[in-house]
Amino acid sequence: MNQTATIREKMTAKLERKPHKQNRWKKNFWGYMFLVPAIIIFVLFMWVPIFKGFMYSFYTVDFVKGNTFAGLDNYARALTDPDVLIAVKNTLYYMVLCLVIGFWVPIAFAIAISELRKFGGFVRVAAYLPFVLPAVVLYGLWRWLYDPVGPINALLGTMGADQIAFLTDSRWSMISLVFMETWQQFGSGMLIYLAAVLSIPRDWYEAAEIDGAGVWARIRHITLPSLRNLIVLMLILQIIATSQGYQSQLALLDGGPNNTTLTYALLIVKYAFTRLDYGTATALGMLMFIVLGGLGIVQFKLNKEDN
């Protein structure tokens, strides 16, 4: 069967390769026409901005007087600005916090929820529900939850603990944001892991149990290894996402208090839209691209292996 199929494929491939020139054009006319709109849109709204980003990083961008070439000035400004160092440190801190506080939560809950005999559907819906809340609702809601007289401090009060100024205390501000984001986002990660946990053949556990493997051994030697590729993929996706994070930092604290939530991406935004220095903002973007570009390729390779 297979052989005849490949022979047939080869024959049709041969036939396709040498049709009359006009025929070939006619044959593929619609194929190309279908690609044209997408190519135009991708060029205009992806490749042109990317190329312009490279170009503008060497220019002083001025919408009124026109752009002037500035050489490496933008890069020099970016690299000597003490805020950049603060922003890089804050971004790394934010990324680490997201890993420590947030990364393992969906994995743990996916395994736990897969073991529920009842109400699994309800729990899934409840866990995912925050994810559908619009970001602005999230900000309004958590500003109230974190309020000095909000419910979390009320709970701390009844437990006899001191009150915490979650957002205005510079030791807590970033941690509070990460908790808020974990609350909102873990549900979607959990569903992804849950699908993977449920696709592990049940017989493996049966066989392991017969061989005398305890519950933890089964999790350690069957469940977690089966999730390994997915975990690595999610880790890279999370690193790519958190290294570019700025929205909740901007919305809730505008980088404060004392620049403790000023992330690198937020600094780019501020350079562009507060200082109106688009050239330096693009230069900072280019620097980010150089550092992060490699990660995208790693993610793509892993994704390919997975499929």
Place this chain on the structure above:
Amino acid sequence: MKSADRGILSEHDLKKTSNKIVYGIMVFFILVMVFTMLYPILMTMFNGLKSNTEVNSFPPHFFPQEWHFGNLKDALNYIDLLVFLRNTLYIFVGNMVVTLIVLGLASFSISRMNVPFRKVFYFFFLMTLFIPATSYMIPNFVNLKELGLLNQYAAFWLPAGANTFYFLLLKNFFDGIHPEIFEAARIDGASEPRSFFSIAVPLSIPIFATLAIFIFSTAWNDWFWPSLVMHSEDKYTLATAIYKYVIAVKALNTNIKFAILFLVSLPPILVFLLFQKFIMRGVALSAVKG
């Protein structure tokens, strides 16, 4: 047969006391999780129905002592939510149409039409995935400005066709349709546009629905980018308007604030509850490919 009913734990495991305790702790943590997920969301709703003094009282109550349904009316009068809703829906519908036509056609061509050099085109689309979006956010904005698209809906509609992720979802879906169907159509004399619109599109309703949900939630969620692109107030999206007039404002009464937040959360929550099976499948799908 029995092995299908078990998870990591079997019935036998659950008879052991130590496992029972661990299982109990696990259930307890799940309950805590469910509570922490639902409490703030329900609180958003109930706070919107309390009097302002009650919302600000310490410690907070869960249920309102008096129900103030008039807050919802005040919320609708505070800002013109309906105008912002209309703007958001404009963006959603336009983005959807552009995505379906531009990316639908392109992914169909790559997936099912055997054009020469399709690998090259495929790579051309795919390459953009490697470039972190934030790194070209500013040039993207400058580019829109230079194209004269600022403050126009086209600034959302046209770039909607440049989404590599949706392109991949569509292409993977088309890859799963049997090519014989299209070959049969070709033999029967159907033109390529015809076989796209009357065969591929009807078969792709599931993936279009998934995309519709993604595009809806993006249009509903995005507050920062629209606040840059749309600078006249009557063109703000719902999320942008709420950020500017509700979140960033201190003078507004907290109960009215929550009533507004509740009203904007309602549509996505309802969409989710109605299509939950569909959406949760979509999430699992998107992760692997994302």
